[in-house]
Amino acid sequence: MKNFNDAIRYSFIFCIALGMQLLSAMTNYELFENKNIVILGGTGYLGRAIAAEMLKYNPARVVIYSRDEVKHFNMTKIFGHHANIKHVIGDIRDFSSLLQATRGADIVFHVAALKRMDALESNVEEAIKTDVIGSINVFNACVENNVDKVLFISTDKSCSPINTYGACKFVSEKIFTNYDTTQIKTKFIATRFGNILQSTGSVIPIFTDKIKNGEDIPLTDDRMTRFIVDKQEATELIFDALRYGNGGEIFVKRLPALKVTDLIHVLKDRYNATNKIKVIGLRPGEKIHEVLINESEMARTIEFNGLFIIRPSVADLYKNDHEVPLYMQKGKRANTSHQDFVTEYSSGQAVIDKGPLAELFEKLGLL
Numbered sequence: 277m278k279n280f281n282d283a284i285r286y287s288f289i290f291c292i293a294l295g296m297q298l299l300s301a302m303t304n305y306e307l308f309e310n311k312n313i314v315i316l317g318g319t320g321y322l323g324r325a326i327a328a329e330m331l332k333y334n335p336a337r338v339v340i341y342s343r344d345e346v347k348h349f350n351m352t353k354i355f356g357h358h359a360n361i362k363h364v365i366g367d368i369r370d371f372s373s374l375l376q377a378t379r380g381a382d383i384v385f386h387v388a389a390l391k392r393m394d395a396l397e398s399n400v401e402e403a404i405k406t407d408v409i410g411s412i413n414v415f416n417a418c419v420e421n422n423v424d425k426v427l428f429i430s431t432d433k434s435c436s437p438i439n440t441y442g443a444c445k446f447v448s449e450k451i452f453t454n455y456d457t458t459q460i461k462t463k464f465i466a467t468r469f470g471n472i473l474q475s476t477g478s479v480i481p482i483f484t485d486k487i488k489n490g491e492d493i494p495l496t497d498d499r500m501t502r503f504i505v506d507k508q509e510a511t512e513l514i515f516d517a518l519r520y521g522n523g524g525e526i527f528v529k530r531l532p533a534l535k536v537t538d539l540i541h542v543l544k545d546r547y548n549a550t551n552k553i554k555v556i557g558l559r560p561g562e563k564i565h566e567v568l569i570n571e572s573e574m575a576r577t578i579e580f581n582g583l584f585i586i587r588p589s590v591a592d593l594y595k596n597d598h599e600v601p602l603y604m605q606k607g608k609r610a611n612t613s614h615q616d617f618v619t620e621y622s623s624g625q626a627v628i629d630k631g632p633l634a635e636l637f638e639k640l641g642l643l
Contacts (some may be wrong), residue, residue: 279475281331285601295553300353301519301520301602302519304332304333304515305333305334305461307333307383307515307518307519308330308333308334308335308383309333309334309335310334310335310336311335311336311383311515312335312336312337312380312381312382312383312385313330313335313337313338313339313381313382313384313385313481314338314339314341314342314378314381314383314384314385315327315338315339315340315341315384315385315387316342316368316375316377316384316385316387316388316414317341317342317368317386317387317388317389318338318339318340318341318342318343318351318384318385318387319340319344319348319350319351319529320342320347320387320388320560321345321472321474321507322387322429322472322475322507322510322511323340323342323385323387324351324354325507325508325510325511326385326387326511326514327340327355327361328355329511329515330412331360331361331441335360336360337360337361337362338360338361338362339361339362339363339364339377339381340361340362340364341364341366341374341377341388342364342365342366342388343365343366343367344643345365345575346416348363348365348472351363359611364377367410368386368388368406368410368411368413368414369405369406369409369410369413370413371413371416371417374413374414374417375417375420375421377417378417378418378421379415379421379422380421381418381421381423382423382425383423383424383425383426383427383518383573384414384418384423384425384426384427385426385427385429385514386414386426386427386428386429386452387429388406388410388531389406389407389410389426389429389444389445390402390403390406390407390436390441391441392441393433393439393440393442393559393561394559394560394561396439396440396441396444397439397560397561398442400440401621403430403441403444404444407444407445407448408444408447408448408451411428411447411448411451411452412451414428415425415451415452415455415464417548418462418464419460419462422461422462423462424462424463425462425463425464425465425518425521426452426462426463426464427466427467427518427521428448428449428464428465428466428467428560429466429467429514429516430445430449430466430467430468430526431447431468431469431470432444432468432469432470432503432566432567432568432623433563433566434446434448434449435466435468435566435567435568435569435570435573436567436570438561438562439560439561439562440554441561442561449466449526450469451589452464452465452466452524453466453524453525453526453589454524454588454589454590455523455524457522457523457524463521463522463523464523464524465517465518465521465523465524465525465526465527466517466525466526466527467513467514467517467526467527467528467530468526468527468528468567468568469501469503469505469509469510469513469528469529469568470503470504470505470531470566470623471502471503471505471535472505472506472507472510473503473504473505473506473507473640473642474506474507474640474642476622479536479539480539480543480642483539483540483543486549487543487544487547487549487551488547490516490549490551491551492551492552492553492554493551493552493553493554494542494554494556495536495537495540495554495555495556496555496556496557496558496559497555497557497558497564498536498555499535499564500535500537500564500565501533501534501535501536501564501565501623501624501626501627502533502534502536502550502566502623503531503532503533503566503568503623503626504531504532504534504636505529505531506531506640509529509531512529513527513528513583515531516581516583520580520581520583520585520601520602520603521567521601522599522601524587524588524590525585525586525587525588526573526584526585526586526602527585528568528577528583528584528585528586528621529567529582529583529584529599530582530583530584530626531568531626532626532627532628533566533623533624533625533626533627533628534627534628536626537553537629538630538633539633540553541630542630542633542634542637543643545634550618554569559601560573564624565622565623565624566622567620567621567622567623568584568621568622568623569584569586569610569620570620571619571620573586573622574610574619574620576589577610578603578604578607578608578609578610579607579608579609579610580602580603580606580607580608581603581606581607581608583603584601584610584621585607594624
């Protein structure tokens with residue numbers, strides 16, 4: 277009888293331990309140690325940030341894939357000739373190249389895109405070739421190579437899009453979220469956030485140069501607000517999406533926003549400047565406020581651990597009952613947990629005052 281009771285007790289303990297394991301999140305070491313990683317668009321600002329953070333967790337290999345050989349060279353100057361990094365020149369428009377680059381990969385980060393909104397408005401076909409057809413190539417190459425997880429980097433401009441860049445990202449999100457999870461074993465997951473403050477093309481150096489040169493500061497509309505995120509927050513969101521994603525979700529983090537006029541005044545105060553602001557009108561495809569979650573998406577959004585997780589719009593069609601993600605077990609419906617987010621999550625709702633904005637910029641070393 278004693279042996280039988282011991283068996284029951286140990287079985288009970290094992291079941292509890294197993295349950296705790298299933299309900300706990302993977303650590304970064306568990307995500308990346310000894311894994312083969314591919315970063316498409318890896319020589320860009322965010323790609324470099326992902327690589328730098330991931331190398332802390334002992335991946336077996338990190339493939340940096342990009343079509344710009346100069347950026348590859350510049351990256352070797354930053355990282356040195358790291359034994360775990362392999363540089364591959366290639367373009368996501370080229371399926372055979374992608375197929376070769378992703379062979380044997382455990383995790384693929386899809387960061388590659390044409391991003392200049394103003395340029396893409398007059399080069400729609402090129403935008404489609406890279407941002408849509410390129411994403412289809414990524415999807416198909418990863419499925420063919422049985423990649424475990426693929427993380428797609430999207431943008432707030434994809435939410436209720438009004439410009440070419442946002443529309444292309446919107447379609448790409450659908451490629452990576454509305455797929456048959458019962459038939460395709462690769463887990464495709466997306467993240468969505470605003471412009472990274474320190475990234476290439478940030479408006480801060482543009483405004484700073486104008487201020488230093490004593491020129492008028494161009495502003496398209498004095499009502500304009502924008503979400504702000506630094507590279508550390510962006511990387512954390514990307515890793516959390518890999519950690520918690522079950523396939524087909526879009527992960528969003530609650531972010532602060534700024535009024536562009538406040539940004540200009542903070543920079544002017546920094547340089548004790550008196551430059552005038554010149555309102556020039558909205559550019560083609562430009563919004564007053566950006567949106568991270570729209571009204572349609574809010575109804576299928578779960579809040580969990582400081583994240584908003586947008587469930588795929590075809591989730592009921594491709595239901596996988598034996599895998600209930602942690603965020604579904606522990607989270608709650610976002611449109612019932614926050615009165616201010618019943619309809620949408622807009623940058624106009626999240627503006628921080630000029631004082632905290634200046635403090636944030638000081639903390640990030642932007643002033």
